[in-house]
Each structure stands twice: as C-alpha cells, then as structure tokens.
Amino acid sequence: MNIRSKCKVYSNRCTWRSAEVALPTMSVCRAIRNAVRFAVLVCFGMTMNVASGEEDPLLLESRDLTKAFASRLTGELTAAIEKGGPVLAIEVCKERAPQIASELSRKSGAKVSRTSARYRNPTNAPEPWQQEVLEHFAQEMSSAGSTQPLEYFVRGSDGEPTRYARAIPTGGVCLLCHGSNVSDDLLKVLGAEYPFDQALGYEAGALRGAFSVSWPSEEVSQ
C-alpha cells in the first residue's frame, strides 16, 4: 500500500473540522499535516468524499447521535442539580449516561460511548484510536486557543469500523464535579465510588473528553 500518496489525499480531504464550520479549516488541516505519525495511522481506509462537498451519511448520523447524547445528558444533569444538588446529580452521570449510550447504540446499531484520557470510571477508558484522537483534540484546542468543539471522522474499509468522535469541552457546571474546588461532600462520595478517579482538576474550556461512535464494518457496504 502506498501510504505516502494516501496521506496526501488524507490531508487534502481533511476530516478534522470545527464542529460549527461546514468545511475543514486551514488550522485544523495544518495540525494534521504536522502530526505525521497520527496521519499515517488514520490514513488507512480513509475514503471520505469531502471534496465534492457531500457529507457522508454516517458522519451526519454520528453527529446527530452525539448531539442527542449531549443534550439529553446536559438536560438531566441540570435538572438533577437544581432538584437535589450535585451529590444527587452524580447518579445521572453514573446511571443515566451509560443508559442513554446503550439506548442510542441499540437504536442506531453503532457503539455510542463517552471517553476521556483522564477518566473517572475505568469503564470509560479510551481505546487506542480514541486515545490518539483525544491527544489531537487537546493539542488542537490548546494551539488554536479555542474551546470550539472538534470532530473526527474516518470511514472504515477492509473490515475496519467507521469511527467518529466529538470533543467535549469542560463547561462551568462540570467544574462542580471535575474542577479543582470540588466540595468535601462531593469528594467523599466520589472517592467512595471511584477510588482511582483521574477526572478532577480540570479547568473551564479544557478538553474533558469525547463522545465516540463506532459503526460495525458490515454497515459500510454502500
């Protein structure tokens, strides 16, 4: 396989993009070109047709799934904080997040999840491809000085799954349970539930993690 020429195509048809912008931005493409090792990694099986301006249906569906996940979770989290404070809201993160993810996975046939490089629950530990994506999201967010969400999309081929990820920035409300000044009450509950918690000490605007969608390879038949 000619990796070099595939990578050229890859950087021309950059799949990294700001979530708010329809077409890839220059700074995002530049970040990819700089990340040679990563570019080589994701080059395999990249067949997305950005050049024609058409959006891949699986990209659109992945985007909808993660937006639905985010808005349901934020809605339930905010309601729980208002009703019973952050200690009660821990249940939303612990119970509801995986339930919503399973529900969306069942409905779509994709594997929908949340992950983070510094995770609270080891169940959410990143797979190797997610780890690479998280590193690049973090790099892009710090080098661009922007908190704008980023997306990643690679169309699978040769039996590889099609993969999508969307960056999750740390918002103000997240600091209640992921910041540097988490209350003693909360720390006690979190410490009991998650003895190996790595998800404290985040700052507003920093990359907290990513929503992830993996499509089984048989879905990629069109």
Ligand code: HEC
């Ligand atoms: C009420 C406390 C609380 C708040 C507020 C909160 N989280 Fe969490 N978060 C948790 C808990 C508890 C977990 C572990 C859930 C589990 O067991 O899967 C978690 C897990 C996560 C994960 C999965 C990765 C991991 O660390 O295990 C992400 C991503 C995440 N939170 C992002 C956020 C974001 C973004 C916000 C703000 C919009 C937020 N959280 C607000 C308590 C909270």
